[in-house]
Amino acid sequence: MTRTTGLIAALDTQSPQQAQAWAKAVGPSAGAVKLGMEFAYAAGFQAVADVAGTTPLFLDLKLHDIPNTVGAAIRALSYLRPKMLTVHASGGRAMMEAARKARDDAFPANDRPALLAVTVLTSLDDAALAETGVGDGARAQVLRLGKLAMQSGMDGLVCSAHEIAPLRDSLGDAPLLVTPGIRPAGSQAGDQKRVMTPAEARNAGADWIVVGRPITQAENPAAAAAAILAELTA
Numbered sequence: 001m002t003r004t005t006g007l008i009a010a011l012d013t014q015s016p017q018q019a020q021a022w023a024k025a026v027g028p029s030a031g032a033v034k035l036g037m038e039f040a041y042a043a044g045f046q047a048v049a050d051v052a053g054t055t056p057l058f059l060d061l062k063l064h065d066i067p068n069t070v071g072a073a074i075r076a077l078s079y080l081r082p083k084m085l086t087v088h089a090s091g092g093r094a095m096m097e098a099a100r101k102a103r104d105d106a107f108p109a110n111d112r113p114a115l116l117a118v119t120v121l122t123s124l125d126d127a128a129l130a131e132t133g134v135g136d137g138a139r140a141q142v143l144r145l146g147k148l149a150m151q152s153g154m155d156g157l158v159c160s161a162h163e164i165a166p167l168r169d170s171l172g173d174a175p176l177l178v179t180p181g182i183r184p185a186g187s188q189a190g191d192q193k194r195v196m197t198p199a200e201a202r203n204a205g206a207d208w209i210v211v212g213r214p215i216t217q218a219e220n221p222a223a224a225a226a227a228i229l230a231e232l233t234a
């Protein structure tokens with residue numbers, strides 16, 4: 001199967017002006033921008049709507065609560081018309097099924113966001129995961145949660161690029177695989193533990209890579225995003 005890998009720029013800031021400026025800068029290179037908890041909590045949902053009005057939105061709120069609450073949250077945010085939306089797979093089958101039902105009810109059939117289940121955060125390595133009670137490593141946990149998520153009606157998964165090959169072996173081509181933890185060669189990993197370069201993630205079969213600080217903290221965010229897109233399409 002021929003697969004193209006797109007770039008999503010994570011705009012982690014508390015400033016609406018900064019988010020708008022970054023969205024404009026990455027526009028020619030990124031297929032979508034990602035706004036998450038930091039921006040929504042600090043700037044408010046009107047500011048999210050303002051950015052969403054100018055560019056495709058990946059709304060990364062990582063919903064994780066009882067099924068009724070997650071379903072109600074998805075109905076409540078449907079006016080933002082995101083293209084992608086996240087829930088935590090560890091919320092379980094009933095929670096993900098409630099998310100799916102709410103998504104299907106609240107969005108028009110021709111404009112539904114892809115529901116993505118976050119498997120194991122890319123900031124966790126095997127040792128950190130073991131402290132949460134998962135003793136057999138990130139790969140095994142991603143595979144377990146990935147399978148559950150797809151059985152529960154999710155469209156795709158958020159995972160690290162390291163888990164793409166085993167996920168494709170187990171689940172095939174259908175799941176949309178979205179991979180944060182991307183670091184261009186020479187850039188700081190920071191708090192990310194399971195990292196790959198853009199080209200490595202593309203070669204592994206990512207549908208989308210998510211890149212934040214290597215773009216937003218660059219001297220020239222537009223040029224940094226363009227360089228990542230060039231690496232993806234080389």
Ligand SMILES: O=c1ccn([C@@H]2O[C@H](COP(=O)(O)O)[C@@H](O)[C@H]2O)c(=O)[nH]1
Pocket residue numbers: 010012036118120121122123158159180181182192210211212213214
């Ligand atoms: O497992 C996950 C899930 C989500 N993220 C988010 O992606 C970006 C990554 O930002 P960088 O600055 O490139 O590290 C960030 O918004 C996270 O909330 C993730 O990193 N890992």
